Amino acid sequence: MHIALDAMGGDYGPEELITGALQAVKQAGIKVTLVGDAELLQSHIDKLPDESSPVSSLEIVHASEVVGMDEYPVDAIRRKKDSSIMVAFDLARSKKVDGVVSAGNSGATMAAALRKLGRVKNVVRPGIASMFPTLKRPVVIMDIGANVDCRPLHLFQFAVMASAFASLYDVDRPRVGILSIGEESGKGNSLVRVTYELLQKSSLNFIGNVEGRDVYKGDVDVIVCDGFVGNNILKVSEGLVEAVMQMLKNEIIKSPLAKMGYLLARPAINRFKKRVDYTEYGGAPLLGINGTGIVCHGKSNAQAIKNAILEAVKMVENNVKDKILKDLEKNQISSVDS
Structure with missing residues (x-):
């Protein structure tokens, strides 16, 4: 298994990304190609301690340009053909790597994937999925930003693709819901109502509307x-977690009794922090592209990068792309219906 890592993306710089790549290599016995400024990347590798034995499983492919987080994605990849994200997906297109991971500009990552790999057959709009913690097992939400203006056909295909991805996590016939403003089938805007009807006719395990307050209950898989x-x-979820943790900290420091209580509750609090920590979930898969791609949070640390690489490996091993193709063929709808 061989994964390409856009080593120029993210807020913490190449050193953190390389550390995450090494952790993935140690855990899974895979190869990772670092894509970016070869001289800069090699200088970071040379600083690693001698005991970093998996360094031999790291390769470097030079890319002379970087797409900035503030650049418009489509324009950037047109102008910067030798950017690290374009070179990484070029390696995937030529079958030199099995998948690509990036913590850079998410829009550019999707645009580069489409430019180099194209779409899975029958997919109209590829999208980005993400796993969210719940009271039970994580839920897959799609789309989380790639497509802000959608038609019912797009949402219908998101459901099919996200179900295929959710099946990686030992979920038998993932339960699919559509986000709306009420549980009743007639609730929601026209987009939601038409999509509801399409999903009802599909072979998916569609359970109906899901309200915002139910997202974290864990009663649905997609x-x-x-x-x-x-x-x-x-x-909102990211901000809420940060706010809750800060509020808790503010209350704890107000009194000695609260500090004592914290010492007793610290193991439970640490488990809670781990449960809602985005680094535990790696990255967000690009579903619908003709290959494997993962986009990570810009603030991803080494652990997040490691988990994103391992997630890419899991997607390749389980042929998610082919499963999406089969499920779409089984759930075809006409453009008239959508």
Whole structure:
């Protein structure tokens, strides 16, 4: 198994990304190709301690350009053909690597994947999925930002693709819900109502509407929505976790008794922090591209990068791309219906 890592993306620089790559190599016995400024990457590798034995499983492919986080994705990949993200997906297109991981510009990552790999047959709009913690097992939400304006056909295909991905995590016939403003089938805007009807006729395990308050209950395995709504769920969730932890900290430091209570509750609090920590979930898969790609949070640390690489490996090993193709063929709908 061989994964390409865009080593120029992310907020923490190549050193953190290389550390994550090494952790993945140690854990899974795979190869990782670092794509970026070869001289810079080699200088970081040379600083690693001698005991970093898996260094031999790291390769470097030079890329002279980088797509910035603030650049418009489509324009950037057109202008910067030798950017690290374009070179990484070029390696995937030429079958030199099995998948690509990046913590850089998410829009550019999707655009580069489409430019180099194209779409899975019958996919109209590839999207980005993400796993969210719940009271039970994690739920897959799609789309989380790639497609802000959607038609019913797009949401329908998101459901099919996200179900294929959810099946990686030992979920038998993933339960699919559509995010709406009420449980009743007639609730929601026209996009939700038409998509509801399409999902009802499909072979998916569709359970109906899901309200925002139910996202974290864990009673559903897949939730579909357009990218505008999905990205807001993502950002609100991140902000809520940070706010809760800061509020808790503020209350603890107010009194000696609270500090004593914290010492007793610290193991439980640490387990909670781990449960809601995005680094535990690696990255967000690009579903619908004709290959394997993972986009990570810009603030991804070494652990997040390691888990993203391992997630890419799991997707390749379980042929998610082929499963999406088969499931779409089984659930074809006409453009008239959508």
